Amino acid sequence: MTRRGLADLRTALAGLDPLPGELVRVREEVPARYGVGARYARWAGTPAPPPTGPGPAVLFERVVPGGGGAARSVLIGLYGSRRRAAGLLGLTPGAMAHRLLDAVASPVAPTRVPAGRDRPRDLLAPDLTALPVPVLTDEDAGPYLTLGAVLATDPDTGVRNLSVHRMCVQGPDRLTIWMVPGRDLEAAHRAARRRGGNLPVAIHLGLGPALMLASCCPASLVPAGVDELAVAGALGGAPVELTECRTVDAECVAHAEYVIEGELTADLVPENPDGPAATPEFLGYQGRAHPALPTVRVTGITARDGAILQTVSGPGHEQSVLLGFGMEAAVLGRLRRAGAPVEAVHCPTAGGGQLMVVVQWRAKRSSADDRLVREAAVSVLEEFRMAKLVVSVDEDVDPESDADLWWAMTTRLQADRDLAVLPDREGFPLDPTQSTAYSAALSADGRTAKAHFDCTVPYAQRARFRRPRFTEPAAEPETVAPPPVRISAGPSPHAPRR
Missing domain, CATH: 2.30.110.10 (Electron Transport, Fmn-binding Protein; Chain A)
Known part of the structure; x- marks a missing residue:
């Protein structure tokens, strides 16, 4: 278009x-x-x-x-x-x-x-x-x-x-x-x-x-x-x-x-x-x-x-598409101003375009980036009231692919070390879980527990997580084909007689 x-x-x-x-x-x-x-x-x-x-x-x-x-x-x-x-x-x-x-x-x-x-x-x-x-x-x-x-x-x-x-x-x-x-x-x-x-x-x-x-x-x-x-x-x-x-x-x-x-x-x-x-x-x-x-x-x-x-x-x-584009820009701008090495931000429609944020990070350059990714993701949860879940992924994961996101969450996350929970934060009451009737751990309706799923590969282990690259075959040199050889075996029994 x-x-x-x-x-x-x-x-x-x-x-x-x-x-x-x-x-x-x-x-x-x-x-x-x-x-x-x-x-x-x-x-x-x-x-x-x-x-x-x-x-x-x-x-x-x-x-x-x-x-x-x-x-x-x-x-x-x-x-x-x-x-x-x-x-x-x-x-x-x-x-x-x-x-x-x-x-x-x-x-x-x-x-x-x-x-x-x-x-x-x-x-x-x-x-x-x-x-x-x-x-x-x-x-x-x-x-x-x-x-x-x-x-x-x-x-x-x-x-x-x-x-x-x-x-x-x-x-x-x-x-x-x-x-x-x-x-x-x-x-x-x-x-x-x-x-x-x-x-x-x-x-x-x-x-x-x-x-x-x-x-x-x-x-x-x-x-x-x-x-x-x-x-x-x-x-x-x-x-x-x-x-x-x-x-x-x-x-x-x-x-x-x-x-x-x-x-x-x-x-x-x-x-x-x-x-x-x-x-x-x-x-x-x-x-x-x-x-x-x-x-x-x-x-x-x-x-x-x-x-x-x-x-x-x-x-x-x-409605989620309309809300999501603005939320993506706001999060991207916030992370860039903080100097975070962010590549892209995507807010899936399943989260209403605002409650779930996928952050794609640039390739890590040192072990210090492991901590930087986690701190920056938590800052998004703290500063954006609507954000309930943040999922961090590497450059080789397509943030707009549901299948790729689930793959990354399955193979690049251990819940005991890669899941951070922020309890009882200001949230958005249209989510029916954000109420004291749902969770006694919440101090008031419209508050929520937030979470960061770190599906990025630790810098020191990046060699173990390489995805395959499929190589296109080399183009064969063009050759000029010889003219076809015609072999005569006598008249066909179905050929018209003259």
């Missing part, structure tokens, strides 16, 4: 259309309630429940909204494989972390679209029930925006933030929003409340790949004061174009398929008044509803002609 998809979602899809097996179009009518999720589940990939496996992006062209009305398009699975997600930017998966680090170091500021040059957009009624927002399971609290990128400006600092959050449709013009504590959007919301007002927001559904990948970068990668839109501009090779919202005092991305305009208020309502479940989460389990969440009051919706609503299935490769 070439570097298409930098401008908008439709350019990305146009680049996939001619490639076999990359984009499936479903033209029959499908209900937003259960239909999209159930059909895509076979392609979602782990941690979706089996049988499943990574598959194509799927564009459902006629999805009927839960509230009735005209069928609209829904896209799911665009980032369902690391190869395709990176390819949308003209990169390989292994190059993504390096490109993200470069983008953070050299951001490209967004620009404002001049008046009169805006892309045509329709102003729709502020009615979320008219949109084809999927409901995945019969336990869900309702329709969820799972890939809504929220753009807001902190009124105290003036810094923009673009980030993705779980949002449940609670009515025609109401959304609940779960902001993970400590994130920039929460800080901007609190700043607005201190000033006695609501926070204007623009929620984007259907953005170009550079923007989506930038919006999923962790705070450990993008420092405070750095605009994610500027990171996206550097990642995509061109400034992001902004325009004014129609119904609130806020900016929005000009090329977005849908923009839901509104205000993040102080009103708190239960995410699911009727039960404990929310919607499936990226670690593969049914999410639990929050008893009280802030709400977004929708003031207007704008859309391009024939707009495509982009979504993800909670459990599956796609």
Whole structure:
């Protein structure tokens, strides 16, 4: 794939259309309630429940909204494989972390679209029930925006933030929003409340790949004061174009398929008044509803002609791929700044792209590197709250191959000397083992034991662990073959007679 998809979602899809097996179009009518999720589940990939496996992006062209009305398009699975997600930017998966680090170091500021040059957009009624927002399971609290990128400006600092959050449709013009504590959007919301007002927001559904990948970068990668839109501009090779919202005092991305305009208020309502479940989460389990969440009051919706609503299935490769690239870049940057001899970092989708980190180390130069690898790996567990497991491997192990990782763990690890456990560290409560109900050794819910699996070969024993190298046979010199010798043995009994 070439570097298409930098401008908008439709350019990305146009680049996939001619490639076999990359984009499936479903033209029959499908209900937003259960239909999209159930059909895509076979392609979602782990941690979706089996049988499943990574598959194509799927564009459902006629999805009927839960509230009735005209069928609209829904896209799911665009980032369902690391190869395709990176390819949308003209990169390989292994190059993504390096490109993200470069983008953070050299951001490209967004620009404002001049008046009169805006892309045509329709102003729709502020009615979320008219949109084809999927409901995945019969336990869900309702329709969820799972890939809504929220753009807001902190009124105290003036810094923009673009980030993705779980949002449940609670009515025609109401959304609940779960902001993970400590994130920039929460800080901007609190700043607005201190000033006695609501926070204007623009929620984007259907953005170009550079923007989506930038919006999923962790705070450990993008420092405070750095605009994610500027990171996206550097990642995509061109400034992001902004325009004014129609119904609130806020900016929005000009090329977005849908923009839901509104205000993040102080009103708190239960995410699911009727039960404990929310919607499936990226670690593969049914999410639990929050008893009280802030709400977004929708003031207007704008859309391009024939707009495509982009979504993800909670459990599956796609969300983990989006989260994993940013986590890889953050860990790679941290280790490089510390002078560690790291070659590559990979965050498998089985760990949600964040809880499991595979670090590939350069060839050891002395026995001192044995200790350096272990100390650096432990530092990742200590400094990255989400990281639960770190697996260290040598240069001759492919960090993106599950088979190679299991081979290394089987033949290059002795648990009594190569496994380090860090008890009772700050963790991530969506992992159901990170609770006092699971382990009495934990001091509180959301804490966890962490572990480093050192599958690197000790420097002094490296000669015992050599993998075979298969040699290509030497090319034989070209010779000119003599003309074939024809031997006549008389006429064939089957030859035609003259």
